[in-house]
Amino acid sequence: MLDKFAEELREQREKSGITIQQIASKTRIDKKFLEAIDRGNFSFLPELYVKAFLKEYARVIGLDEDETVKKFLIAREGKDYNEVLEQGKIEEEKTKEQKKTETAYSKPAIKSSPVKSYFDDSLNKKDQDDSDSDKTRLMYAAIAGISVLVFAVLYLFVFNKSDEIIVEETPIEEIVTDNAQRFEEVPLNNSEEDMNMPYDSLSLEIFSSETSWVNIIPDKGKAVEFILYPNSARKLTAQNSFTATVGNSGGIILKLNNKQIEFSGRSKSVKHFRIDKTGKLEYLNTPPNTGQ
Template identity: 30%
Template structure:
């Protein structure tokens, strides 16, 4: 099974439940663009830890067995990886064979001309470069996570983006006052988070490890967070701790002036 077929299988399960993608997004608090990517089999946009958490949430929303669905994803992912490794191996061997053949041809010439020496040197350098690039590609295909640079770029774009309503209208900002609630997050590992402030303003974020951010509200914050044990919170400087365990998605956590009111996992 390919990753595209796996995504198609999830889409068919959703349609069998007569659910729209928007309804799945509401049920899971996962962004539409991420759900669309999952159904399209495009799993390279997030680190594997996030993809697996999102797949579990998606599976629950459409009444599939989350662990069985994860196993199917792992099998599809392994097939892609094996195919990539086989291609890299064949390409590397072909490049080496071609270089050896050309080397033998040049060596068999009666006299080494200056031009022959130059061609030989170029071929050797080219062969080394090809093998190096193929090795780099092979190493990259074995990594479960998107590279840190690429992920940080996604995070910066996500954090810098203006939060908008479904109609595209920019949401109003809230001016902090002395009686405001200030909620601060500090991440230990990669974290996805959706937050609704005072039932009016909503944001969705991807944080890398060792990041901090503060939100200001009047009455309450409602939070859904992936990898809940990888981030801690403070409310007006008072430690609230973590909202769940690592690898767990905590949904609809209500935080008011009194602290954490409820957690649904």
């Protein structure tokens, strides 16, 4: 089914008069990955990245991005995605019709309000008691709100004086959507630091001559995940060590504190490794703990 899926993508691309090179220019995705999609080979990267690249491919050739990804996931299971999607539409239509029928035959309940006598002293007294109770609740709520505000101000200006900078992992959709800007922001000879931690003693620069994806954990902290495009670089800092996973590792060059480290990667191959503060590089057999 994946062959059929790839064939439909290729036919739509050719029908739109768009070449692989044009898609690569518009999306900044490496041409060899786009050619793999065209051939029906979807094992070139982990599924997360394949889906992201498929969305970009579909967008450029004029297909619905989400529907294209759904077809890929169904085809990967060996099912006919046209039948599955059609069945899903039929079920959705049945559900809509059922809701319409239920709405047509349902009658809204009519609530009648009790009639109060303006001359009933007991009712007037109850209304007064309710009003006093509401005022009391409002007063307590106001006091609680002021207390929370005062505590927040004290916490921000007295207790919270930490200089810690938190770096959040960027989702893959944002990475692919914004990849054109990344191409301009991180040239090989003018890379910017991803984290600015003043007390860190280790600085690791990761250069890439090909499109590669990186998941790296400074010390034992939070993992940082990103994609490096051809002739781009990223710099990270830590105190004691770096633990990382690199995809398409053949185009990767590592520099620790401006000194190149001997790293042996292979094209379209994933490498797991750890670098300590002495510059020693240790290859790992399993992916490192993400630290999250």
